[in-house]
Amino acid sequence: MNSENRKLLRKLVVIAVAMFGFGYALIPVYKHICEVLGINVLTQKDGTVAPPENTQVDRSRSITVELDSNVQGTLRFRPTQSSVTVHPGEMVTVVYEVVNSQGRVVNAQAVPSYAPQSATPHFKKVECFCFKQQTLQAHEARQMPVMFYLDPQLPKEVKTITLSYTFIEIGGLAQSPQPAGAAAAGGTARL
Template sequence: MTPANRTLLGKLIVIAVAMFGFAYALNPFYRQICEALGLNVLTQKDGTVEFDKNTQVDKTRNVTIEFDGNAQGPWRFRPTQASMTVHPGELNTVMYEVVNMQPREMNAQAIPSYAPQNATPYFKKVECFCFKQQTLKASEARQMPVVFYIDPKLPRDVKTITLSYTFFEVGGGLVKTAAN
C-alpha cells in the first residue's frame, strides 16, 4: 500500500467514525429539542411517570376526556368508551381494543397525541400499551389498558382533552404463501 493510499484510508476511517458519532448524538439532541419546544408528543416521558400517592384530587373541577383510535394497516383498533369525565388528580383507566385482522403474527406500536396541545404535559400515564411494541398473533383480539391521571395544575380553561392513538405495524412482513 502506497503512502498516499494509507493517508486516504486514514482520512476515510476518521470520516466514518465522525459520521457514526454524529448520527449517534442526533437522537438525544432531537429528543431534547422536541421536548423543549413541545413539538413532538413522542418525547413525553410516558414510561417514567410515577403516580404521586399524595396528589390531591380536585373535586371542584371536571375535565372531559375524549378517546380516539386510528389504525394504519390491517387492524381494528378503538377505545371501549368514547369519553369519561374525571377530576384532576384522580386515577382513571380506559381500555382500548385491538384485533389483528391478518392470518399472521404482527408487531405493532401505538403513538399517542393530545388535543389541545397545551394539555400534553398535564396528561400523566401511569400504565399504557403505548410504552412498548405489541405482538399479536394471527386474528388475535386484545384489550389493553391506559391508566392515567390529569395533573391538578392543568390550566382551568381546559375543559376537554382528546387522547388519540395511531396504531401501526412495526417491521412489516409479507404473508407467506405457497409461491414464497
C-alpha cells in the same frame, strides 16, 4: 442447682413475663392514643374501615377526556368507550381493544397525541400499551388498559382533552415460525 442460681432464674422469668405483658399491652394503648389524637385512624366509630382519600384530587373541576383511535395497517383498533369524565389528580383507567384479523403475526406500536397541545405536559400516564411494541398473533383480540391522571396544574381553561392513539404496523410482515430444518436449508418462511 444452688439457691443463687434459682433466684436469678426466677428474676429472669419474671422480667421476661413482664416484658411480654408490657409489649402486649402497648397495642391497645397505642390504638387508643391514636384514636384520641386522630392520628392514623383507619376505622370509623361504627367499625367500618374508612378508605384512604386522595387529597390531591381537585373535585371542584371536571374534565372530559375524549378517546380516539386511528390505524395504519390491517388491524382493527378502538376505545371501548368514547369518553370519560375525570377530576384532576384522579387515577383513571380506560381500555382500548385491538384485533388482528389477519392470518399472520403482526407487530405494531401505538403513538399517542393530545389536543389541545397545552394539555400534553399535564397528561400523566402510569401504565400504557404505548410504552412498548405489541406483537399480535394471527386472529388475536386483546384489550389493553391505559392508566392515567391529569395533573391538577392543568390550565383552568381546558375543559376537554382528546387522547388519540394511532396504531402503526411496523416492520412489514412479521416472520412466522420456521418449520424444523427450514433454517438449515437457508430459507425463510413468510406469510
